[in-house]
Amino acid sequence: MEGLKYTEFMGENVKDKLKYCGEDVRLYQLAKIELPQFVEIDDHCIIFDYAFLSGRESLKIGKYCVIGWHSVLEGGGNILIGDRVFLGPGSKLLSSTYDLQGFYTSQLLPECSYQIRYGDITIGNDAYIGANTVVMPGVTIGEGAVVGANSLVDHNLKPWTIYFGNPARKIGERDKPTEDRRKIIETLDWTKHF
Numbered sequence: 001m002e003g004l005k006y007t008e009f010m011g012e013n014v015k016d017k018l019k020y021c022g023e024d025v026r027l028y029q030l031a032k033i034e035l036p037q038f039v040e041i042d043d044h045c046i047i048f049d050y051a052f053l054s055g056r057e058s059l060k061i062g063k064y065c066v067i068g069w070h071s072v073l074e075g076g077g078n079i080l081i082g083d084r085v086f087l088g089p090g091s092k093l094l095s096s097t098y099d100l101q102g103f104y105t106s107q108l109l110p111e112c113s114y115q116i117r118y119g120d121i122t123i124g125n126d127a128y129i130g131a132n133t134v135v136m137p138g139v140t141i142g143e144g145a146v147v148g149a150n151s152l153v154d155h156n157l158k159p160w161t162i163y164f165g166n167p168a169r170k171i172g173e174r175d176k177p178t179e180d181r182r183k184i185i186e187t188l189d190w191t192k193h194f
Contacts, residue, residue, distance in 0.1 A: 009032055009034065010030060010031060010032050010033075011027050011029040011031060012029070014027060014033045014036050015027065017033075017036040017037065018033070018036045018037075018039050018040065018041060019036070019037055019039055019040050019055070020041065020042075020193055020194070022041060022042040022043035022045070022063070022193065023043045023044065024043060024044045025041050025042075025043070025044070025045050025046075026045070026046045026047070027047050028047060028048050028049040028051075029049065030049035030050050031047045031048065031049060031050070031051045031052075031067075032051070032052050032053070033052075033053045033054075033055070034052070034053070034056075034074070035055035035056055037055065038055030038056065038058050039053060039059045039060075039061075040058075040059070040060045040194055041061045042060075042061060042062050042063040042065075042083075042193060043063045043064070044063055044064045045061055045062075045063070045064065045065045045066070045067070046065075048067065048068055048069040048071075048089075050069050050070045051067050051068070051070065051071045052071070052072045052073070052074065053067070053074070054073065054076075056074065056075065056076045057076060057077055057078045057095075057118075058078045058079070058080075059073060059078075059079045060079070060080045060081065061081045062084070062085065062192075063084070063188075063190065064083060064084045065083070065086070065087075066085075066086045066087065067087050067091075068086075068088045068089035068091060070089055070090045071087050071089065071090065071091045071092070071093075072091075072092045072094075073087075073092075073093045074093075074094065074096075075093075075094045075096035075097075075118070075137065076095060076116070077095030077096055077118040077119050077137055077138075078095065079121045080120070080121070080122045080123070082123055082124045082126070082127065082143070083125045083126070083190070084125055084126050084185075085123050085125070085127050085128075085129070086127075086128045086129065087129045088128075088129055088130045088131035088132070088133065088149065089131045089132070090131050090132040091129050091130075091132065091133050091134075091135075092133070092135065093123075093135045094121075094134065094135065094136055095118060095119060095120060095121050096116050096117065096118045096137055097117055097136065097137055098114060098115070098117070099114075099115040099116070099117050103115045117137060118137060119136070119138025119139070120137075120138065121137065121138070121139055121140075121141075122139075122140045123141045124140075124141060124142050124143035124144065124145065124159060125143050125144070126143055126144040126177075127141050127142070127143065127145045127146070128145075128146045129147050130146075130147055130148045130150070130151065131149040131150070132149055133147050133148075133149065133150065133151045133152075134151075134152050134153065135147075135153045136152070136153060136154045139153050139154065139155065139156060139157075140156045140157070141153065141156070141157045142156070142157055142161070143159040143160065144160040144174055144176060145157045145158065145160065145161055145162075145163065145174070146161075147163050147164070147168055148162070148163065148164030148165070148168075148171075151163060151166060151167075152167050152168060153168045154168075155167065160174045160175075160176060161174065162174050
């Protein structure tokens, strides 16, 4: 990757540098991907302008996902996003954070004066993450879960449940797609590459 220009990591120019890039993946011109050699994006995904994605350890995005404007997916842990997931504008998936007790909070200081805590993030199929939601390290969001806008997710969320708030708390249940709607998407190719 040495010698590549900054712009070569943005938009469509990054596709051939990804670990895996499926069919019909659309990367808007101002979407930036750091360490693309660790990023896998499956078929029919769209990543809007000003989104920032970092492969650091690994980042895997399933089929038919939408990553909204100004979203951030980073931190140094593994991030796995299932199929048909929507990340609203400004969403942040943070797979690391600083340890605060007894440490400084700048990695520019000498080693051992700061400490970073890592935690993998998993988002199940059909989850909906509202605008400006923050997901903290080590969280699993269950299949079909909905998180309302401006929420903080610092604990695991159950499948097909609706959450909202800071911290996110359960406020309802979500119905699964109807049989007619499931039949529509059964005609699509759902084989996994990862």
